[in-house]
Amino acid sequence: MAPIRTRRSCARHFMPPCELTCSDGQIKTLQRCAILTARLLAQELNIQIPQPLLYSLTGVPPCNQSRILASKQVRTLHNQVDKGPDPRGRKRALKRSDTAAIADYLDDSNTLLDKKGAPWHDIAEQAGIKLPCTTHFKPLGLRLVNTQSIQRACKEDKGIINAICEEEKELTDAQATVCLDWIDIQLTIRPHSNHWKDVAFCNEFHFGVGPQLTKRIKRKRGSIHRYKPKNIHCKKVISKDIKAKAREEKHLKLVNIFVIIGWDYRKIIPYKVPNKVGKMTSKVYTEEILPSILQDLKDQGLTLCQDADLAHDSKETKA
Incomplete structure (x- = not known):
């Protein structure tokens, strides 16, 4: 049986990676490892490895070699593990x-x-x-x-900010009872949302032209804290006579508008009344407001839903 010939191993020269010998001015992680490894070998073998020799092998200047050895960091700055906020920043005013x-x-x-x-x-x-x-x-x-x-x-x-406080009108027990009774009656007639597409709601608004104060509070950001019940300013609803008297005493200029809102319909009508408090009268309601929206209501088949205002429930309006 012929002997088995073994192939002689060929000498393979070690070619270091390009990152070990070349750099664009920034010392790479591989070069830093080489400097620290050379110092460790010099200590273990009790030999001297000159800095010019390391410079010729890694391309790291002697001054940078000393800095790398003093830092004891293998990774570069952008490759280091995140250790939290930088302690070198401005000192905090509050903990x-x-x-x-x-x-x-x-x-x-x-x-x-x-x-x-x-x-x-x-x-x-x-x-x-x-x-x-x-x-x-x-x-x-x-x-x-x-x-x-x-x-x-x-x-x-x-995340605490100084935000504008949300406002809500706080109804009395009598007002809330009337609203709930009206809801119970209407839900039997129109139980689903698509049953309200032919209904348009209306109301008048009075905007005071002058300085106004808005309550601001400190709260956390986000809609959860914005609409939190404890962060909402509940305003009690007072009678229109009391509000009218207050406007009359303060001589606040008012802008009166009548608003109609439906499923796919809206309209804003500014109006003027002969009084200084902006209270709607039957004459203005029947001669100015209703004629301007009557044709729209007929064309779109809308039913006007109004509140129990005196001008809405007067004999002239019903006639």
């Missing part, structure tokens, strides 16, 4: 525990709506936070952190 205390105070069900609209310093004080002082040079001395610092910290940490 995260402070903003968490403010958020808990605003989310507390016992906190009144008026207290949520207080200034930032008062809210922080009510939350039990001791505000830090900052050094100022003009004039020289220590002062409490300003409002912008508290607002910025609360917005970044907990």
Whole structure:
């Protein structure tokens, strides 16, 4: 039997990757590994590996070799593991525990709506936070952190903003009972939403031309906190006579409009009345409002649904 010939192994020269010897000015991770590995081998074998030799092999200058050894980091900066916020940034005015205390105070069900609209310093004080002082040079001395610092910290940490408060009209028991009775009657006639396509609702609105105040509160961002019951300003509905008397005393200029809204129909009609309070009269309603919408109601087959206003329920209107 002939002997089996074995193939002699050919010498294969090691070709280092291009990233080990070439760089575009930024020291790569592979080059940093080579420098640290060379130092480890020099310590274990008790030999000297000159820096010019490493420079010829890796292309890393001697000054950069010293920086790599001092950093003890194998990866480059953009390849390192994320260790959280950079501690070298601007010092925080409020700690995260402070903003968490403010958020808990605003989310507390016992906190009144008026207290949520207080200034930032008062809210922080009510939350039990001791505000830090900052050094100022003009004039020289220590002062409490300003409002912008508290607002910025609360917005970044907990998403708390100074937002416009949503408003809701709070009905009396009698008004709510009338509305519920009307709903029960109408639902038996029109039980589904498509049954309301031929109905148009109407009402008059009075806009005061002058300075108006809107309540603002501190709350978290998002529709969940925007429409939260504790963040809604409930306004009690008062009688039209009381509102008319208040307008008469304050001499507030009014813009009166009549609005009709249906499934696929809407119309806005500005009107003028002989009184100063904007109260609708039967003459204006029958001679100006109804004639302007009568043809639209007939063409589209709409039924006008109106409230129990005196002008809507008068003898002239029924006639």
